[in-house]
Amino acid sequence: MSTAVEDAVDATGYSARHLSVLEGLEAVRKRPGMYIGSTDSRGLIHCLWEIVDNCVDEALAGYCTHVDVVLHKDGSVSVGDNGRGIPVDLEPKTKLPGVELVMTRLHAGGKFGGVSYTASGGLHGVGASVVNALSARLDVEVDRSGYTHHISFRRGLPGTFDGAGPGAPFTKESGVHKGKRIVKGKTGTRTRFWPDFQIFLKDATIALDLVLDRMRQTAFLVPGLEISLRDERPDEVFEETFRYDGGIAEFTTFLxxxxxxxxxxxxxxxxxxxxxxxxLDDLGHxxxxxxxxxxxxxxxxxxxxxxxxxxxxxxxxxxxxxxxxxxxxxxxxxxxxxxxxxxxxxxxxxxxxxxxxxxxxxxxxxxxxxxxxxxxxxxxxxxxxxxxxxxxxxxxxxxxxxxxxxxxxxxxxxxxxxxxxxxxxxxxxxxIAARTQRDNQRRKNALESSALPAKLVDCRTTDDRSELFIVEGDSALGTAKMARDSEFQALLPIRGKILNVQKSSVADMLKNTECAAIIQVVGAGSGRTFDVDSARYGKIILMADADVDGAHIRCLLLTLLHRYMRPMIESGRVYAAVPPLHRIQLTNPKRGMDKYIYCYSDAELRRKLVELERKGLRWKEPPQRYKGLGEMDADQLAETTMDPRHRTLRRIRIEDTEVANSMFDLLMGSEVPPRREFIIAGAAEIDESRIDT
Incomplete structure (x- = not known):
């Protein structure tokens, strides 16, 4: 068995001697980013917070009323408080002084047992020891039991410096040195550290504004705690003290x-x-x-x-x-x-x-x-x-x-x-309004970029001659297909009455199948983004039945065009087809006369019948009254409504924009009383004989 293992080691060249075990604070120096986030200015200021937080924990526990922070000219930082002071007596298990234990061992401190601190910030027990590990020199002075106690460290190792600053000769040794006698009852801790620039970037500095913000914030959060800051780095020393008794209510007002x-x-x-x-139990488990x-x-x-x-x-x-x-x-x-x-x-x-x-x-x-x-x-x-x-x-x-x-x-x-x-x-x-606008824009963009509706019967040409007939109903579409000139005439059927867009939202308009189809087919956008030069057809012709319902459908279509495609109307490219209302079938037409005569109004029908009677011509009684375009055959529809050589078109124009807007609001808007007054005022002009009762 051992031989097989030795062979494996020889074959790979990898053995237990290649494994490393990081002792004490070596792990912190090896991977500082795991503990302070980075080794630039952010990591350096994080070290300051670790020491300050320990002082604030004393304040939270009710033992500290004052914290002093000094940024020294030589790049070191000192933090002092008047709290209880870090213990200096020996810890029973390690036989080390408390302050040395706290500064040299990860996860050691007074915040784990729940007795010394009920609430604290530095709860991982690694803050002070991490700062120690990343400092070229760190000095701690503790006032306790009538004396000032001293201990120093170099890159995490305890000892003594023979002189000032991190470059002084250093002797490694453990233990705390008792210094001068002080007033009985005076307690506190003062920590000064010099960052180790073997670890930190050379340009890492502690920004004064960040320190001020943090000191002010802490003073707000701990009412009654006084925090003093002194910056000795510039030529003119800067000092400021913070204390707020109003707590976070005052902090809220400040922010x-x-x-x-x-x-x-x-x-x-x-x-x-x-x-x-x-x-840990009594056995250490x-x-x-x-x-x-x-x-x-x-x-x-x-x-x-x-x-x-x-x-x-x-x-x-x-x-x-x-x-x-x-x-x-x-x-x-x-x-x-x-x-x-x-x-x-x-x-x-x-x-x-x-x-x-x-x-x-x-x-x-x-x-x-x-x-x-x-x-x-x-x-x-x-x-x-x-x-x-x-x-x-x-x-x-x-x-x-x-x-x-x-x-x-x-x-x-x-x-x-x-x-x-x-x-x-x-x-x-x-x-909600903003979301609706975004949704409408997305729907509009999708509408304008999607394929043309399947029900569109398109034409072959794309020049200014092209015409789009918007046809009412599938029955009229069938006849119109045979009557049209497929070279330049396209057909788009609509089913019934489209949405009244004058009293509907943009979202509702875009959701409406018929309105969406018209916008897609015209292909020039809608509303403020409408580009008349991008329209796929030279003319839009509204072709509806010559009855009340047909007139209503034309009004609805014109409302859509006026509100969302107005440049088409303003450029004179929107028309209404004028289909015949009556057809007279002659029984004895003279040579060269058409068998069928079309009339486009009741008045024209009466005049034509009088004229035929005067000429001695007879006709089939009664003259045919067209109820819809679907009653015509293809030849009749082409001759009367679609053939440019014979048809009559009514161009839709806007002479006064304000009057047009008010008229659409009146007839198609959501306000009912003005429309009712308009109808009542015009009631006297109605020919009662034309009302089908």
């Missing part, structure tokens, strides 16, 4: 740029959950154990008159720029509660769609914070909260408290809440 639509709403509460975590957790929720929110949204989220004072489960719960609660309230005050009616999260967030500035022990983050950079129970607890708290705020307002708040709800409904209407 908001627009005038308020309502007062800042403050929502708070807590919830409990059980989490299974591995815990990790045992899965159910641990009871408490999660505190604190939210501040307000709506403004603007349209921008600012939602900031934090977990134990640590910003989560990519949010996480706590913001998911907040969003769900907003959508549920606001929709319920909108329906309660009748701003949303039955059948209306619910408003969406984006509608509600328009113009909102909100701070969502939660505090809990040992939150689960996605990655050491802590940009996303992963604790699943935060979603449920934040949802329940915000639903309950926001509902109470809406249902029990003061007099002034009632008007404010109404204004907020109306703004949300307005945002929803704007969104």
């Amino acid at each position: 908001a740029q627009d005038p308020p639509l309502c007062d800042t709403l403050r929502i708070g509460g807590q919830g409990h959950f059980t989490e299974t975590v591995p815990v 990790l045992v899965p154990t159910d641990v009871a957790r408490e999660l505190d929720v604190d939210v501040a929110m307000r709506w403004g008159t603007g349209y921008d949204t600012k939602v900031r989220s934090f977990v134990n004072v640590i910003a989560t720029p990519k949010h996480g489960t706590h913001v998911q719960g907040f969003d769900r609660a907003l959508v549920k509660t606001v929709n319920e309230q909108l329906r309660a005050v009748k701003l949303l009616k039955n059948g209306d769609d619910n408003v969406t999260k984006d509608d509600i967030l328009e113009g909102m500035t909100a701070i969502v914070t939660v505090r809990l022990p040992e939150p689960q983050f996605e990655g050491q950079t802590k940009e996303i909260l992963g604790t699943s129970d935060a979603n449920r607890i934040v949802f329940n708290v915000v639903c309950r408290e926001l509902k109470a705020i809406f249902e029990n307002p003061g007099r002034a708040q009632k008007l404010q809440h109404r204004a907020v709800l109306e703004k949300i409904v307005g945002a929803a209407k704007t969104r």
Whole structure:
């Protein structure tokens, strides 16, 4: 067996000696991006946050009231607080001083047991040790038990420096050095580190504006905590101190740029959950154990008159720029509660769609914070909260408290809440209108680019001679096919009366089969995008029956052309065919006379009959009254309506655009009373004998 293994090693040249084991902080120096994200300026400033967060954790625990940050001229950074100070006594298992343990071992600190810190930002226990590993030099001073204690490190290794700065001679040794005596009861920790530019890029720097923003943000999130910043790098030293007692309500006001639509709403509460975590037993084994957790929720929110949204989220004072489960719960609660309230005050009616999260967030500035022990983050950079129970607890708290705020307002708040709800409904209407416009444009583009309708009977030529007859009904289409000249005359049948587009939306028009077919066949677009030069036909001829229904169909077609293809009318390319109304069949025509005589109106019929009687000509009684184009045979239809040599066409013109617009609104619009008055006013002009009763 051993021989086979040795042969395998010899054959591949790969053996156990090629394997590497990274001890202590070597893993951090080997793969720094896993711990601080990058080795540029972003990673460098992340190191500063790790140390500052430890100070803020002391403040959250109630032991720290002041934090000092100094950016030194030599590129080092120091952070100090007046908290309890890192322990300096020996840890029982490792026999190392507490401060050395914290700075040299990953996942070591006071934030795991749930006794020292109930809520903290640096919960992975790797922050300080990572900064130590990536520093050319790191000094720690701890004030405890009446003395100042000192310890230094070089790239993660404890020891002493004989001089200032990272280049001083270094002696490796373990342990903490007790320094001068201090006032009894004084405590605190001061950490100063010099970044190791073997790891960081040479141009990595800490930007002052980013530090200021973070310091200000932290002061807002921890009311009463005073944070001082001193930048000694420029020629003129810069100093600023932050302290805010108003908390996140004051933070919300600071972030908001627009005038308020309502007062800042403050929502708070807590919830409990059980989490299974591995815990060391007496034998040193990790045992899965159910641990009871408490999660505190604190939210501040307000709506403004603007349209921008600012939602900031934090977990134990640590910003989560990519949010996480706590913001998911907040969003769900907003959508549920606001929709319920909108329906309660009748701003949303039955059948209306619910408003969406984006509608509600328009113009909102909100701070969502939660505090809990040992939150689960996605990655050491802590940009996303992963604790699943935060979603449920934040949802329940915000639903309950926001509902109470809406249902029990003061007099002034009632008007404010109404204004907020109306703004949300307005945002929803704007969104729906924009979506409808996009959908219409997509449908329109698809319509204009799709194949021509199968029912189109096209012609061969494409020049200005070409004519498109829009024919009423399939029966007339059959006759028109035989009567047309297929060289330049095309036919498009429509079924019945098309949609009245004057009182319909663009979306409804595009959905209508007959309207869509006409736009497709003309091929020049519609509305503002209509290009008359792209039209596939030189003329559009409306060919409907010579009766009331035919007149109505012509009106509907002209309404479509006027609203969506008006340049065709303005350029004189739209016509109405004039089919005959009567046919007189002569029984004794003279030589050279046509057997059939066509009349296009009742008055013309009467005049023609008188003329024939005077000439002694007889005709078959009664003269034929055409009820539709389908009653004609092909020769008759061609002779009377389609043949350019004999037909009569009525050109449709617009002499006064405003008058034309008002007339279409009057006859085809949605306002009924003006149309009724128009009909009543013209009733006296009707020939009652022509009414079929």
